[in-house]
Amino acid sequence: MHKVLVLHGPNLNLLGTRQPEIYGRETLADIDDALRAKAADHGWAIECRQSNHEGELIDAIHAARLDGTGAIIINPAAYTHTSVAILDALNAFDGRVIEVHLSNVHKRESFRHHSYVSLRADGVIAGLGSRGYHAALEAVMGGG
Ligand code: CA2
Numbered sequence: 001m002h003k004v005l006v007l008h009g010p011n012l013n014l015l016g017t018r019q020p021e022i023y024g025r026e027t028l029a030d031i032d033d034a035l036r037a038k039a040a041d042h043g044w045a046i047e048c049r050q051s052n053h054e055g056e057l058i059d060a061i062h063a064a065r066l067d068g069t070g071a072i073i074i075n076p077a078a079y080t081h082t083s084v085a086i087l088d089a090l091n092a093f094d095g096r097v098i099e100v101h102l103s104n105v106h107k108r109e110s111f112r113h114h115s116y117v118s119l120r121a122d123g124v125i126a127g128l129g130s131r132g133y134h135a136a137l138e139a140v141m142g143g144g
Contacts, residue, residue, distance in 0.1 A: 001045045003069045004140055006035055006133065007060055008050035009077030015102075023102050024129045031130045035137055042141045054079055054086065061089040071096040071140040073133060080105070080115045087116040098136040101126040 008028060016027035032048040039046035047069075051057050057079070064072055072093060079086050080101070090097050097120055104127030105112040118124050123139060125132040 001043065002141070003045040003047070003067070004039065004071045004073060004137065005060065005064045005069045006032065006046060006048040006137075007057055007072060007074040007076075008048070009057060009075055009079050010052040012075060012077055013050050013052070026130050031133060034130070035133055038134065038137055039141070044141055046137075054083060058085055058089045061086070061093055064095070065093050069095060071098070073098045073100055073136045073140065074117065075100045075102070075133075076115075076117050080117055081111055082116070084116055087120055090117065090120040096140055097121050098123045098125065098139060100124075100132045100136050102129050102132065103127060 012028055015023055016025055016030065028050055035048060036046055049060055051060070057076070061072065072090070072095065074097065076083060076086055076099070080099070099115065099117045099121035106126065115124070123136065125135055128135065
């Protein structure tokens with residue numbers, strides 16, 4: 001069975017509780033439930049994980065190298081702009097990588113304009129809210 005890993009970085013566990021004007025009103029559980037339903041409809045296995053710890057995100061990427069995961073959809077959150085370590089882990093993963101941001105990072109502070117993860121990502125989606133995760137999942141499942 002095709003398998004996709006959805007990884008959410010630090011503070012995304014707070015979705016739906018603060019700053020809805022930037023990040024929307026859905027909780028992370030709402031987003032993950034909808035992604036699980038979509039993947040199941042297409043016969044794909046999906047694992048959704050969130051961590052506030054860089055090393056845990058890296059460990060999840062390493063596990064995906066070995067367990068048959070074909071694609072990673074990742075919102076690295078603030079680590080997008082700081083983490084060479086997450087970039088290095090993704091560079092050791094052979095499948096597809098799609099980077100998702102809820103907000104349009106290019107419309108925000110300049111420190112959000114640079115992404116280390118984009119150096120590895122096959123696709124980048126920003127500014128579409130939770131729809132960005134759905135677009136990423138559709139692209140992965142459609143082979144695009
Ligand atoms: O737009 C995105 O998805 C971001 O990855 C979100 C990160 C931010 O550092 C990136 O520049 C862009 C921040 C996630 C924080 O999420 C919160 C959600 C609700 C309340 C507070 C924080």
